[in-house]
Each structure stands twice: as structure tokens, then as C-alpha cells.
Amino acid sequence: SDPWNVVPDSTSTIALAPLADKLVLYNNYLDAKPRAYQSSSHIAWAGFQEFARQWVLLSRRSTYDPGSGAHRLWMSIGGSAGHGGLYGVDIDEGVYDPSTPRTWAVQVQDAADIRQACDEQKTAKKEARTKDRFQANVEKVIRTLAEFPEGETESVLKCRTKLHSDTWKPALQAAIDSGQAIPCKIRKGNGQTYDGVQPAGPVAAQGQSG
Template sequence: LVTTGAKVLFIDPIYLAMPAVDNGNIFATGELLGQISELCQELEVTLVLIHHLKRSAAGKDGPPELSDLQWSGYAEWCRQWVLIRRREPYEDGQPHRLELYAGGSEGHGAHIAVDIDQGVFDPAKPRKWDVLVQSAAEAKAAINKRATEEKSTKAEAQRRSDVLAIVEAAKAFLPEGETKSVIRDKAGISATRMNLALAIALKEQRLYPVSIQKSNWRKPVEGFSTKQSEQSVQHSEQSGIPSGGPPVGTPLSPLGEECPSGRSTDSEGEQSE
């Protein structure tokens, strides 16, 4: 230190520079740290120790604390600190998303988010060091936005998959078509997902409403098919309803017309109030 005239001394990591002492003994650790601290004070050198947090600190709720430092004596010794941990698990090719908690015995403190992008190894070009510093609130908002976008993307993928599933299921019942519940069961999706997928399939004209008459039912009921029936086309032209058909759940009379207001057709073909 005297020769170099250094004003700051980093020891990284501290455990490699320490002799083999009982790391659970606060008194032994304190004696060693006290000696090097006294030397640095005499030379007016700022001492910075690079230490490790306990593994349990990585997944704890809330910010890391000095009590999360490995081994005894370090939390009691330091007078100012920067505690660093990942705020999100690392993904290959993505930046290191870190959070920093700074504080000191004088009462100062800060909580910031830091993204460090080092790039990936490429013999043809050097690595990079791009740093983005944000407030904790900004980082949290970005995380929430990304989670919302991922959720939306996943939901859209699920909807497209469900539409494909019910269209493929409906093909098994050509040319007559089948009821919504039968198509839903064959597609293997829930009633809620079926309703949404059916609405999309009708809008995109991948399914069409048809009137189904079965031998054990007295009256026709609403069904759906990948083929548009002549009856459905005529009804659409007369009523002005787009060829995609009436809204999902609109019951059909034996002639393919909407049932009178206040009446619906159940799965057995009976009309109920």
C-alpha cells in the first residue's frame, strides 16, 4: 500500500485472504478485521471487503440484511455496505438482473436495480459491458409489464390451440355436425375455454351453426359443423346475420331460426322458460 500509494484496497473474496480461524467465533474474526482496519486507517486507505451472502438469502422475501452475511463478525464490523443479489434467475444470453441495497451507520441508504449485459462469447468479436441502472420501482414496473405480456402471449397461444382443437373435433361429425358439449368433450377442453374458442371459430368462419335432429330428441337443437348447411346460409341471408352465424348460445328452432325471446332450447330438445 505504501509503495503503490493506493487509496482504496479491495480484498476479493475475503475468505481467501483470511487465515484458518473459527469462522463461527465473532471474537477471532473481530481481532483479524480490527488489525487490517487499523492499518488502513493509519495509511488513509479505504478498505473494501468482498464477501458472500448465505444461500438462504437468495430466495428470501424482502431485502437482504447484514445478518445474511456468511460467518460471524462481519456484520458487526462493517460501517457501510452494498448487498447484491439477483432479482430474477439468470437466463442464457440475457442480462444479469441484479438489485443493490446500500446503507451505512450514518443513516444513508438506497435500493436500486442494475442490469448488466456482458453478451455471449464469440471469437469474432469482443464481449460487452452494458449497464442499465433503474430505481427499484421502475424495475418492479418492468417486471410486472413483462409478466403481463408473457401471460397475454400464453393466453393467446392457448386460445389458438383451443380453436384448432374444436375445429378438428368437429370434423369427426361431418356432415351433420354436433352439439357444443359433444364437440367440447371430444376436444378435451373446459366449458369456459370452449365458449371462447367457439366464438373465435364462428367469427373466423371455421365453424358454422347448424340445426341437429337426433332420433331420441323430439326437436332439433343447436349444433356446429365445419360445413355451412344450406339452411344456415338461407337463414343468414334472410335475417342479415353474417355467414359466421348468430352469437354463441343463440338457440335455433327446427327451421334454424332464433327461438322467441325468453325461451331457449336445452340439450334434450325441450324448450324451457
């Protein structure tokens, strides 16, 4: 039978549900780019762009966690009349429980707000990683100082820590500022005295008393 005969009248709308190609999936999941969203060019198979008068394209902003009931989606809308928009849609359908009904909570956000939040989160993670690396360098300096209770020159200490110059100096200064390292004078076997650094506290006292 003619499939168009199933449409009861001219006020009905035919909705098609095609799949997307793998590009959006790759960008969102494999390449970790939550900004990626569908456009009409991402519709799988040919012909849809030519006759579709309007569209609602859905793609995930983040990988779905099975059983969570939480979906983070992009919703790209548009049509031949020139209208269009991009939104973030958060859907929470709850977790299955036979004793309670399911939920369906939907929140729609502007794409600009989501992108700003994404940038802020990315910046915060980067700052946290930088802080963690810096703290690890400071701890390495302190551990190295503990090997020289009576102190040692900066060049020897730097070589022992294997830190680059641009990371060694700030880490050493942080150890000094926090009171865990003390500038001192080092007398070498050639009789010359050099500027050095020694650990503060019981470790230094033990070295001096020994």
C-alpha cells in the same frame, strides 16, 4: 504483525468482501424470484452487522449465462448514518476476443423501474400463455367439427373435445365468429330437431353432398 498497521492513514477505508448466505441464491435461481436482493441480514458469518458502518451488497437478478459477459445485479447500499437505497446494475463486459479489448458498460436503474418492468413482463407472459391456450381450444373445436361434416349438437361436440364448460363456449363462439363453424339444425333418430353446429367450408359441403 498487527493487520491494522497496513492502513497508511486515517483517510483510508477498509473494505471487506464477505459472502452471502444461500437464501438470496435460492430466491433468485431456484424459486425464480428476481425481486430478491441482499440485506445486511444475508451476510454469511456473524459480526459484520455489528461493526460495518456502511455497505454495498450485490446479488444477481438473474442467472449468469457463462460466456455472455452480461451481469444483471441488485445493488443494495446503506450505512449507520441512515442512508440507503436499492438499485439495479446492468454490467456488460463483452465477450472475450484476443483481437479486441474488453468493454465495461454499466447502467444503473432505480429499483422501482425494474420491478415495474418485471411486473409488465410477467403480465405479458401470462397473457401470451392465456392466448395460446385459448387458440389451442379453438383449434380443438375445429378439429372435432371436422369429424361431423353434417353437424352435431353442442353437447356431443363438447363431450368429444373434453373441454370444460367455461372454455368450450368461448372457443366455439370464436370458431363461429371466424367463419369456421356454422350454426345448424340436427335431426336425431327420434325425429326431433335440435340446435347444432357444423364446420364451414369444403368439409361441410362434402358432408352435405355425400
